[in-house]
Amino acid sequence: MALLQNKTAVITGGNSGIGYATAADFLAKGAKVLITGRKPDAVQQAVATLGQETDSFIADQGKIEDSKKLAEYVRDRYGKIDILFVNAGVGTFANVTDVTEEAFDNIMDINLKGAFFTVQHLLPLINDGGTIILLSSVNAHSGMPGASVYSASKAGLNSLGRTLSRELSARRIRVNIVNPGPVDTPILEKAGVPKEAINPEHIASRLPLGRIGQPLEIARLVSFLASDEASFITGAEYNVDGGLSVHPLIG
Numbered sequence: 001m002a003l004l005q006n007k008t009a010v011i012t013g014g015n016s017g018i019g020y021a022t023a024a025d026f027l028a029k030g031a032k033v034l035i036t037g038r039k040p041d042a043v044q045q046a047v048a049t050l051g052q053e054t055d056s057f058i059a060d061q062g063k064i065e066d067s068k069k070l071a072e073y074v075r076d077r078y079g080k081i082d083i084l085f086v087n088a089g090v091g092t093f094a095n096v097t098d099v100t101e102e103a104f105d106n107i108m109d110i111n112l113k114g115a116f117f118t119v120q121h122l123l124p125l126i127n128d129g130g131t132i133i134l135l136s137s138v139n140a141h142s143g144m145p146g147a148s149v150y151s152a153s154k155a156g157l158n159s160l161g162r163t164l165s166r167e168l169s170a171r172r173i174r175v176n177i178v179n180p181g182p183v184d185t186p187i188l189e190k191a192g193v194p195k196e197a198i199n200p201e202h203i204a205s206r207l208p209l210g211r212i213g214q215p216l217e218i219a220r221l222v223s224f225l226a227s228d229e230a231s232f233i234t235g236a237e238y239n240v241d242g243g244l245s246v247h248p249l250i251g
Helices: 017-028 040-050 064-077 101-125 148-167 200-205 215-226
Strands: 008-011 032-037 054-058 081-086 126-135 174-180 237-240
Touching: 008 017, 017 032, 017 040, 017 081, 017 215, 032 040, 032 064, 040 054, 054 064, 064 101, 081 101, 081 215, 101 126, 101 148, 126 148, 126 215, 148 174, 174 215, 215 237
Parallel strands: 008 032, 008 081, 032 054, 081 126, 126 174, 174 237
Antiparallel strands: none
């Protein structure tokens, strides 16, 4: 039997990057998948590529009303789900002296507040024995200059995951956190960093494995954590970073 056979999953931000790769991997392993995203065109293109077994819902994780509407749609369409992968997130990077209140609120509204209320609104729909996976970042621990707000949002997300793992244990809902390192996704370009300023070779040279990661490499860990093979794992954080956490990216 496929690893995720008869499982139903919701993936926020599933139209690109790690979310998209995870949707594809979930589908390959037998799950039914619903992806969300903010941009209808991007979501529709992702669904067309992923295939007819993929469902979608247009929702901005930073808007509480959207997460409520998502929960209503999931309730009406599926009744219950087994897997919630809170993947949607944004990153903008600036020195602490240059961060505006608007930029601060945007990051926190999506990465932390939005993640919290997405879980809260979908929680009644998650089967007992189901699983929640939160996509965080090694920035939650690394203290990278220029990433103060992004790092704080991810540190808060990690703390949320640990607390939820205790709060939801009576329902046997497992909660785990994945902290990717440098991965080949559009997040920096979406944050406004010019493509020419992104130097994968320089980043790769600082990692013990000598390369940046691919979205599918993160997705495969998420798929494992979502499966019954990870039935004794909850409250855990996994760094998937090519060794960055033991060999800091400096210089």
